[in-house]
Amino acid sequence: MDGLDLLKKHWDNDNFPKIDKEEIKRMRYKSSSSIVKWIFIISVIELAVGLLLSFCFITTEPDEHALLYDVVYNIYNVIFYLVIGYFIYKFFSSYRNIRNTTSTKVLLKTILDTRKHVNNYIQFNIYCITFAFVLVSIEKIVVTLTNQLAPKAYYIVASFIVIVLLFYALFLYIVRLYYKFLYRRLVSKLDNNYEELLKIDEPA
Template structure:
């Protein structure tokens, strides 16, 4: 249980625990939200750096590919990294916006935007994983088709489809678990802060 939870638990309780007014709670929610968004930003940057490091360590395939695959691979990489950089920029912008303001309205808007961007970020990564698996599988099958008989190709295609489906299912399960443990845990804290701030705003006299 963090400092904010302890203070809310003992807020206005009898005893020696110090009284905490709404403004102090609001400031703590502000700091907590800023810290959460900062971690979301840092984690997304680390993921990008790890992805780039893995690419340079593994290196490009030396196998000769079709022109369609080569062009598609380049286009895919450009779009993927451009979108990832866009999300990272949005996370950083939300963090900077919260850090440099004391407005509850700005904080609430930043929380909503961050929550929406995290959801889109997770979906985008999952869709990219699926597209990558399908794209690579189609290229492998195309290469196989050029060097084997029709009957053997059909058998290979069915086998590859089954194996790729199983691999994608297992990999997506791991990815979703990772996002659930990491991003969604942070988003839940943001949601809790958002609810607390909204409740406090509604209690304010008009």
């Protein structure tokens, strides 16, 4: 339980020092700004790690059998990083708006926008992970069918598909846990700030 929750718990306690509503609002502003800042920082770290891993796995050996695959993969990378860059920009804009505003209306709108962007960011990453698994699987299957003779090729492909599906399910489960532990918790705190600010601004 953080300081804001303690204040809420003891608000009606006569023995607890009364704090002006404006002070509570300032604390909610500061809390929201900190939360969005962390969302922005985490997304930038994820982008940096993704770029580092992509450079680590770059191959310099040309493969004349994978030209179409390489083209699709490059297009996918361009779209992926452009969209991720867009989300990072939105997170930074939200952080800047909250940090610079003194309007509760602007803060509430920014919290709603941030929540929407986080949800879209998570869904986009999950879709991209799914597409990447499908793309890599198709490429491996095509290479196997090209280089191996039936029925051995079909046995290898069937085994590969089963292994990929199991690995995909496990990997997606871990990714969802990661997003739930980080982003969902932060968004939950933002939602809490949103509800409290609404209550504070309610007419007496």
